[in-house]
Amino acid sequence: MSEIYDVIVIGAGISGSTIFYLLNKYQIKTLLVEKSADIAGGGATKANSAIIHSGHDPKPGTLKAKLNVRGNYLWHKWVEKLNIPFYPTGAMVVATEEDRQETIYELKERAEKNGVEAYIISGEEARKREPHLTEKTTMALVTPTAGIIHPMRAAIAPVANGIKNGGELKLLTEVTNITRDEETGLLNVHTNRGIFKTRVVINAAGLFADKIMAMVGEDWFKITPRRGEYLIIDDDAPLHVSTVLFPTPTPISKGILVLPTVGMEVMIGPNAENLDKPDTATTIHGLQTVIKGAKKLVPFEYEKWAFASFAGLRPTGNTGDFYIAHSETMKGVIHVAGIDSPGLASAPAIAEMVVDMVGELIELKEKPEWDDTYEFPPYIKFLPEAMRREITKAREDYGKIVCRCREVSEGEIVDFIRFTPGVNDVDAIKRRLGVTGGHCGGTYCLPKIMEILAREKGILPQHVKKSADKEKAFFVFVKGGDVR
Ligand SMILES: Cc1cc2nc3c(=O)[nH]c(=O)nc-3n(C[C@H](O)[C@H](O)[C@H](O)COP(=O)(O)OP(=O)(O)OC[C@H]3O[C@@H](n4cnc5c(N)ncnc54)[C@H](O)[C@@H]3O)c2cc1C
Numbered sequence: 467m468s469e470i471y472d473v474i475v476i477g478a479g480i481s482g483s484t485i486f487y488l489l490n491k492y493q494i495k496t497l498l499v500e501k502s503a504d505i506a507g508g509g510a511t512k513a514n515s516a517i518i519h520s521g522h523d524p525k526p527g528t529l530k531a532k533l534n535v536r537g538n539y540l541w542h543k544w545v546e547k548l549n550i551p552f553y554p555t556g557a558m559v560v561a562t563e564e565d566r567q568e569t570i571y572e573l574k575e576r577a578e579k580n581g582v583e584a585y586i587i588s589g590e591e592a593r594k595r596e597p598h599l600t601e602k603t604t605m606a607l608v609t610p611t612a613g614i615i616h617p618m619r620a621a622i623a624p625v626a627n628g629i630k631n632g633g634e635l636k637l638l639t640e641v642t643n644i645t646r647d648e649e650t651g652l653l654n655v656h657t658n659r660g661i662f663k664t665r666v667v668i669n670a671a672g673l674f675a676d677k678i679m680a681m682v683g684e685d686w687f688k689i690t691p692r693r694g695e696y697l698i699i700d701d702d703a704p705l706h707v708s709t710v711l712f713p714t715p716t717p718i719s720k721g722i723l724v725l726p727t728v729g730m731e732v733m734i735g736p737n738a739e740n741l742d743k744p745d746t747a748t749t750i751h752g753l754q755t756v757i758k759g760a761k762k763l764v765p766f767e768y769e770k771w772a773f774a775s776f777a778g779l780r781p782t783g784n785t786g787d788f789y790i791a792h793s794e795t796m797k798g799v800i801h802v803a804g805i806d807s808p809g810l811a812s813a814p815a816i817a818e819m820v821v822d823m824v825g826e827l828i829e830l831k832e833k834p835e836w837d838d839t840y841e842f843p844p845y846i847k848f849l850p851e852a853m854r855r856e857i858t859k860a861r862e863d864y865g866k867i868v869c870r871c872r873e874v875s876e877g878e879i880v881d882f883i884r885f886t887p888g889v890n891d892v893d894a895i896k897r898r899l900g901v902t903g904g905h906c907g908g909t910y911c912l913p914k915i916m917e918i919l920a921r922e923k924g925i926l927p928q929h930v931k932k933s934a935d936k937e938k939a940f941f942v943f944v945k946g947g948d949v950r
Contacts, residue, residue: 471497471664472828474655476641476678479511480621480810481802482670484817487624490631491821491838492830497662498625498633499655501640503934504894505887506621509672511810512897513746513778514694515723515736516617517710519811520557520609522577522584523720529788531580533812533819538611540814548623548840550616551728551848557612557710558592560763562602569714570607577609584609596709598764612710616728617810618897623840626886631836635887638935641671644681646796653798666827667799668820673744673781675803682796687789687803691744692780694719694736695752700905701731703771711763720807722759729872729900734760734768736778748775773905780806788812790819798827843881847873868918869911871904876918883922890934892916 473489475482478500486498502508521535545552561570570586577584587595589603629635636659643656644667655662669678676689699705713721719738727733737755753775757768783789783804793799800823802816809816824830844857846864857877858865864877882898883889892915895901901915902908913927920927 468661468663469495470652471495471662473497473666473668473824474499474653474662474664475668475670476655477509477670477672477675478505478507478621478625478635478637479509479670479672480506480617480813481672481805481816482668483511483621483624483628484813485668485670485802485820486628486633488817488821489824490628490633491832491836493833494828494830496628496633497664498628498635499639499641499657499662500635500637501935503637503890504897505625505635505637506618507637507894507897507935510778510781510806511617511621511672513696513776514617514807514810515696515725515733516614516728517557517725517808517811518552518613518615519808520577520582520584520612521580521808521811522559522573522582522607522609523715524580524808526576526579529790530808530812533788533815534808535580535582536815536818537808537812540818541613541615541811542611544814545615547838548627549842550619550623551845552613552615553726553728554611554613555709555726556608556610557712558596558606558608559712559714560592560599560606561604561714562600562762563604564602564762565604565714567604570605573607573715577607582609583611596707596711596764598705598707598766599711600763600765614710614726614728615810619842620810620813622887622898623842627838627840629886630840631833637890641678641681644678644796644799653796665798666824668802668824669799670802670805672805673779675781675801675805676783679793679801679803682793682799684793684795684801687801688784689804690782690784691741692782692806693739693741693745693752693777694780695748695756695777696733696735696775697753697756697768697772698727698774698776699732699734699768700771700773701729703732703766705732705764705766705771707732707764713759713763722756722763724760724764738780740782741779744779746777746779748777752777774903782806788816790816790823792823792826800824843878843885846875846878868914869899869901869904871906871910872900874899874901874911876914879915879918880922883919889919891931892919893933895919
């Protein structure tokens with residue numbers, strides 16, 4: 467007889483990861499399954515604005531409003547415990563001469579209803595704080611509790627902690643069906659790697675949460691992929707912002723923002739475009755829209771200084787709110803669906819809510835030995851000089867810079883490969899450390915990264931993969947001019 471789990475979580479995006487983290491506080495057997503080759507490797511969590519929104523924007527009374535505000539509060543605590551890079555930048559919603567000025571007062575009222583700290587400042591004061599803002603700025607709503615986070619590390623740390631506390635993670639494991647075993651009453655989770663038996667299933671499958679709902683007979687819920695495209699601006703550019711800058715919002719999005727990243731570059735985006743099927747390609751039209759929108763807030767030659775682009779897909783549901791509910795057709799299944807923005811900011815509160823719902827299905831007894839902390843390898847780029855010197859004295863490989871553009875050392879790469887939950891491919895290292903994503907596009911660092919990965923995994927460099935869920939390895943040029 468195969469093992470029986472108490473809870474299986476489907477999807478290791480930010481929702482599944484944080485749910486897994488809190489579940490492992492209890493004396494239960496948990497499994498997190500993810501179809502891609504990495505935590506948050508397959509969905510919205512790896513490509514977004516990375517803002518821990520204050521909660522000023524969602525309509526009062528909605529789940530989004532409630533969970534965003536609580537999520538923001540919890541993230542401020544969790545980033546300390548889980549060692550996640552987070553900058554409490556605050557945010558400003560900026561009105562210009564062309565905008566409807568009343569929107570700022572309406573948003574302030576909304577923020578107050580949601581219990582979010584917010585105040586209005588003049589255009590002059592806004593430009594003192596952010597000198598690159600347009601001269602047309604008339605006033606701004608400030609929300610000091612907003613911040614930016616490293617979204618990948620925000621998902622990795624809770625999973626790593628969950629594993630440390632006894633949970634199990636299976637990557638490259640795609641759920642294909644869920645059925646009830648009539649004899650035992652247990653749920654069968656069918657995957658490409660066999661059937662797993664469990665008492666409870668949590669559907670946190672992002673863009674595909676509606677497909678999982680359909681597997682248990684609920685086909686009324688529909689998700690539309692809503693694409694958002696971004697440009698990253700060269701850090702040599704004569705442009706700096708230290709606050710998240712929003713325009714006044716539109717009915718379907720918070721508008722095109724100008725904001726700092728955790729790597730301290732400037733990023734602009736996203737637009738909002740509903741698609742028929744998932745497609746994360748960037749488009750000329752989309753990026754032009756992004757540039758036009760950003761110029762309205764911060765006039766700048768983005769065309770000249772942009773050096774990278776990417777797109778993410780919001781899993782937008784047809785209810786207009788997050789849909790977090792017990793299945794109506796299959797007892798034991800909980801849906802966490804339609805988690806579009808502000809899903810990242812809300813994640814800790816979503817996790818709390820879901821764990822309470824699990825407690826309605828099975829007994830949850832706390833583990834006396836639960837340890838809620840995680841420690842990433844040192845982030846050398848952001849350490850003060852004295853600490854860098856101390857670390858490199860103890861570990862020589864922390865002094866060897868492999869990625870010059872992003873200033874990443876061999877030691878950091880080695881530790882990310884060795885630390886739980888490890889990495890399987892070059893893309894996973896890129897998502898954690900930014901390597902290959904700088905000016906050189908990987909021409910300088912890629913061969914060295916492949917060599918390190920091969921050495922640590924005990925494989926040949928030509929077997930190192932860009933992405934472990936794709937068949938193809940890199941082409942490797944070997945001595946003598948062969949291409950393998
Ligand atoms: C352009 C854009 C900007 C955004 N900006 C912000 C922001 O600034 N702040 C904010 O709070 N939110 C923001 N969001 C929203 C936020 O990114 C999402 O709400 C959040 O990442 C959703 O997380 P999730 O875990 O629910 O889904 P996902 O991250 O999509 O994770 C779902 C996971 O399930 C896996 N999966 C799917 N099907 C299966 C299956 N059958 N078997 C196994 N695994 C499966 C997928 O591979 C995926 O890894 C933004 C989103 C986008 C796209």
